[in-house]
Amino acid sequence: MNNKTAIAKEIKLIAVYARVSTSAQEVQETIEAQLLEVHKFAEENGYVIVREYRDEGWSGDVLARPGLDELRIDAKKHIWEAVLIYDPDRLARRYTYQEIVMDELMERGIQTLFVTIPPIKDGNDQLMYEIRGSFARYERMKISERFRMGKVNRVKQGNVLLSEAPYGYKYVPNIGKKGTPDYVVGHFEINKQEEEVIKKIFGWVANDGLTLRGVVRKLNELGIKPRWSSRGVWNTSTLSNLLRNKTFIGEALWNTTYAVVPENPLKEEKYRKIKKTSKKMRPKNEWMSVSVPRIIEDDLFERAGQKLKDNFAVMGRNKKNDYLVAGRIWCSCGRRRAGEGPQKGKHLYYRCTDRVYSFPLPRNCHAKGINARIADKAVWEQLKLFMSTPEIMTAQAQQFLETSKRNEVAEFVVDVETTKKEISKLQDREKRYTNICSEGIITNSKLKEYLDPIREELSALEKKLAQAMAHKPKSEILLPTKEEIELFAKEATEMLEGEGLNFETKKAIISQAGIKISSTQRDLMMHGSLNLNEIHVKFFSECRNCGVAECGKIYLVQNPDKKTSFNCQLSFCNN
Numbered sequence: 001m002n003n004k005t006a007i008a009k010e011i012k013l014i015a016v017y018a019r020v021s022t023s024a025q026e027v028q029e030t031i032e033a034q035l036l037e038v039h040k041f042a043e044e045n046g047y048v049i050v051r052e053y054r055d056e057g058w059s060g061d062v063l064a065r066p067g068l069d070e071l072r073i074d075a076k077k078h079i080w081e082a083v084l085i086y087d088p089d090r091l092a093r094r095y096t097y098q099e100i101v102m103d104e105l106m107e108r109g110i111q112t113l114f115v116t117i118p119p120i121k122d123g124n125d126q127l128m129y130e131i132r133g134s135f136a137r138y139e140r141m142k143i144s145e146r147f148r149m150g151k152v153n154r155v156k157q158g159n160v161l162l163s164e165a166p167y168g169y170k171y172v173p174n175i176g177k178k179g180t181p182d183y184v185v186g187h188f189e190i191n192k193q194e195e196e197v198i199k200k201i202f203g204w205v206a207n208d209g210l211t212l213r214g215v216v217r218k219l220n221e222l223g224i225k226p227r228w229s230s231r232g233v234w235n236t237s238t239l240s241n242l243l244r245n246k247t248f249i250g251e252a253l254w255n256t257t258y259a260v261v262p263e264n265p266l267k268e269e270k271y272r273k274i275k276k277t278s279k280k281m282r283p284k285n286e287w288m289s290v291s292v293p294r295i296i297e298d299d300l301f302e303r304a305g306q307k308l309k310d311n312f313a314v315m316g317r318n319k320k321n322d323y324l325v326a327g328r329i330w331c332s333c334g335r336r337r338a339g340e341g342p343q344k345g346k347h348l349y350y351r352c353t354d355r356v357y358s359f360p361l362p363r364n365c366h367a368k369g370i371n372a373r374i375a376d377k378a379v380w381e382q383l384k385l386f387m388s389t390p391e392i393m394t395a396q397a398q399q400f401l402e403t404s405k406r407n408e409v410a411e412f413v414v415d416v417e418t419t420k421k422e423i424s425k426l427q428d429r430e431k432r433y434t435n436i437c438s439e440g441i442i443t444n445s446k447l448k449e450y451l452d453p454i455r456e457e458l459s460a461l462e463k464k465l466a467q468a469m470a471h472k473p474k475s476e477i478l479l480p481t482k483e484e485i486e487l488f489a490k491e492a493t494e495m496l497e498g499e500g501l502n503f504e505t506k507k508a509i510i511s512q513a514g515i516k517i518s519s520t521q522r523d524l525m526m527h528g529s530l531n532l533n534e535i536h537v538k539f540f541s542e543c544r545n546c547g548v549a550e551c552g553k554i555y556l557v558q559n560p561d562k563k564t565s566f567n568c569q570l571s572f573c574n575n
Contacts, residue, residue, distance in 0.1 A: 012438060013080045013451075014047045014113070017071055019055040019090050031056055034086040041115045042084060048437075048444040050080045050451070060093030062275060063100070072101065075108050077462070079455055082111040088133065093140070095133035155254050155288045159185045162254075166247050167227060168198040168295055188252065188292040197224055198248060198295050205243060206303040211311055212236040213359065220360040233360055243308055249301045250294035256287050321348055322503050324376035325510060329517040329524075333365040337519065339372055348372035350519070368521045379517065379526060380506060387492035390485045419465045426458045 018034040031054060042049050051074070055067035068091075071083065083105060085091050091112075092098045102112045113119055120126050151161055165171040169188040176183040197219075204210040204218060216234045219225075225232050246253060259276035323339035329350050331337050335357070337350035349369035358364060386392070430451060437447040495501075515528040 012046070012048055012444070013050050013434065014042060014082045014084050015051050015053060015071060015074070015080045016042070016049055016084045017053045017055075017068065017091065018086065019058055019060065019065070019067070021057070021059050034090065037115055038084055038086055046444065047082075047084070048448050049084075050448065050455075059274065060089060060091075060097075062272065063092065063097050064272070068101070072104060075105055075110055077459070078108070078110075079458075080110070082113050084113045084115070086114070087116045088114055088129075089136060093137075095130065095137060098133065152255075152288070154185075155290055157185060158187070158290055160188055160252055160290050160292065162252070166245055167242065168194045168248065169292070188247075190293050190295060195295050198242075201239065201242065202248075202296050202300050202304045205307050206300055209307065212239050212308075215239055217360050231361060240308065243304050246289075246301075247292060248295045249298055250292055251289045252292045254288045254290065255282060257281055321372075323348065323350070323372055324503070324507055325350075325379055325515060325517055328510065328515050329370075329375070329519055331365060331367050332518065332520050333367065335365060337370065340369070350375060370519055370521060370524075375519075375524060378524060379510070379515070382526065383510070383513065383515070384496050388489050388496060390482070390489040393485050393489075394482055416465065419461055423458060423461050423465065426454055426461070430454050430458070 016035065016038045018031050018038065020031045020034075035052065039049065053067040053071040055065040058065045058067075074080075075083075088098055091101060105112055111119065117129070117132070118125070120129055155161055160171065162171070165188055168191055170191050171186065172184075172189050173186045174184065201215055201219075204215050205212075210218065213236060216236060216239065219234050224234075226234050226238060229235070257279040260278050260280050261275050262278040265277070321339060321341040326339050327336070329337045331352035331354070333352060333354060335352050335354045338353050338356075339348065340351045341348050348371070350372050351369040352363075352365045352367050354365035355363040433447055433450045433454075437444060513528040515526060518525045
């Protein structure tokens with residue numbers, strides 16, 4: 001029986017989902033080809049496509065995709081009755097992932113349909129579907145292994161398998177037809193202009209003893225730019241990799257690393273197109289090499305590598321001076337400030353790191369340094385004052401709460417009951433239009449025209465209602481009792497004034513409080529949080545001219561994770 005006539009005709013409103021894995025597929029418009037087939041299938045079967053969901057450039061081995069997640073969320077709203085997809089592997093590569101999504105949709109009464117296979121009606125159909133998925137997975141594994149072995153054989157035959165030639169070379173693709181006398185495999189040729197630059201770089205390091213930053217400065221002075229750089233200047237990390245690259249001594253290495261999921265990713269992202277974004281080195285016995293034209297001699301390469309190791313050993317990365325708020329202080333330009341001790345630590349400053357990141361170009365931020373000893377003392381004294389003065393916290397927190405009750409204007413002023421009635425009316429209208437269409441009074445295209453604005457309004461009202469239900473006014477927040485604050489202040493005072501409070505202990509307290517400071521040469525703006533058992537005290541301090549605090553204010557703020565929290569602003573004035 002034809003798949004197109006095998007689907008239950010009562011399904012009218014559907015969503016469609018399409019996915020492509022790579023940017024190459026996007027360029028070739030394969031996602032449009034999928035949607036063309038899906039639209040054709042829907043038209044022939046009399047379905048009304050309510051909405052399209054796309055994931056362009058997303059792997060089928062990743063379940064967390066923005067388009068698929070949006071589809072799964074909208075499934076709860078019952079705005080369509082089925083989901084139409086070109087093929088199961090467009091939903092997910094893994095059969096288990098397919099089952100997760102399809103079972104989830106089935107629990108909500110939504111059927112999953114495919115253009116390439118008939119719908120699942122009984123146990124036999126389900127078994128055939130599982131067998132098909134197993135064979136598809138086996139076939140993908142075989143294709144992957146063939147592809148890997150093909151690359152291994154190409155490397156053994158002398159082919160260079162790199163997406164781009166390193167600096168100093170150009171890649172020449174295959175010439176002629178394989179098996180003919182004039183056939184030449186893809187290979188590297190030396191770029192004469194870049195070759196001279198490579199020789200200079202290795203010579204500056206190995207013979208002249210320049211550091212990486214010295215090489216960057218030299219290249220910038222000579223107007224020599226890298227191939228790819230948004231700033232048009234060399235980076236020390238680029239040079240470090242270049243000086244270790246064995247391609248320059250005639251060995252282009254392949255299969256040296258493999259992709260892994262990062263253990264400590266720099267960014268916590270909900271959606272990641274590629275899970276395995278980090279690399280680990282393979283054992284050296286798995287490495288493969290291809291002979292390429294050499295640019296430098298082995299002796300020069302080894303001496304440059306040894307000089308790099310010596311520079312890293314003596315570069316003084318170990319701290320020579322103590323900075324209490326190191327890593328927690330920012331410049332007004334948005335960059336961090338880092339500790340710096342000129343004249344062998346006689347003077348300590350927190351200086352903006354913009355000059356480091358801008359090197360060798362002129363810096364963008366011209367903010368002056370902050371005296372680190374004065375800043376550290378000011379921050380510590382204000383933290384002590386806050387932790388040991390219950391009167392400030394109690395009086396000002398109460399004052400803020402009373403002011404908040406008088407002046408608060410809720411972000412979500414919504415009449416919940418009225419909104420619920422409006423949603424119910426729109427849902428009734430939606431059902432009436434659907435019934436009218438099913439009776440043949442209006443066409444499917446006209447139905448879509450009627451339903452689109454209704455569903456947009458429904459979605460907006462549901463979002464508004466959810467926000468209103470979740471919102472908790474500030475006036476409902478409870479303050480800690482006077483006794484709780486006094487007990488905390490007493491214990492804090494004993495700890496802060498006691499013996500054995502060394503630099504490391506102070507820094508640990510600063511860290512636990514989550515101190516963050518934005519600064520200019522005149523002002524320090526400090527904020528963080530303290531834990532009073534189950535109570536979070538949040539504070540916000542301003543140091544003017546790094547003097548001593550004479551006055552202070554505490555402001556209550558809402559903390560969704562705790563019943564109470566408050567905010568402290570301390571204004572610092574010169575004595």
